[in-house]
Amino acid sequence: VGYDFKDVNLTQLLYRVLDCFKPAEFSIALHTTSTAGEDLDAKCPLDLKGYCCGGSSYEGLGLGGAVIYHRFVKDDSGSQSPRSILKCCWSEDEKDEEVEEIDL
Numbered sequence: 001v002g003y004d005f006k007d008v009n010l011t012q013l014l015y016r017v018l019d020c021f022k023p024a025e026f027s028i029a030l031h032t033t034s035t036a037g038e039d040l041d042a043k044c045p046l047d048l049k050g051y052c053c054g055g056s057s058y059e060g061l062g063l064g065g066a067v068i069y070h071r072f073v074k075d076d077s078g079s080q081s082p083r084s085i086l087k088c089c090w091s092e093d094e095k096d097e098e099v100e101e102i103d104l
Contacts, residue, residue: 014048025054027071033064050075 003013014028028046046053054071061067 011046011048014046018048018051023074025071025073027069030068030070032066032068034066046070046072048072 003010010030018026051072052075054073056068056070059067059069
């Protein structure tokens with residue numbers, strides 16, 4: 001699907017798609033008629049909350065233009081408690097240990 005980056009905010013468009021599908025990972029390809037693909041990255045910075053960039057690459061096209069590929073992976077860091085991550089370390093009837101704070 002083609003979009004004019006001057007008319008459509010790419011980040012907002014991606015958030016609408018992510019809210020709908022909630023993927024664990026996804027890739028996008030951005031095409032530019034400019035041979036300087038870095039210009040496209042500057043015009044469309046992709047800083048998506050909840051996702052880390054898993055890699056990107058730049059591919060120059062033979063008759064001019066370029067395609068920039070980006071891969072994103074859901075960033076789950078900090079969203080789970082240690083107990084939910086390390087299920088094997090707790091039994092069902094065990095309580096989380098409480099830590100007592102000492103004022104100095």
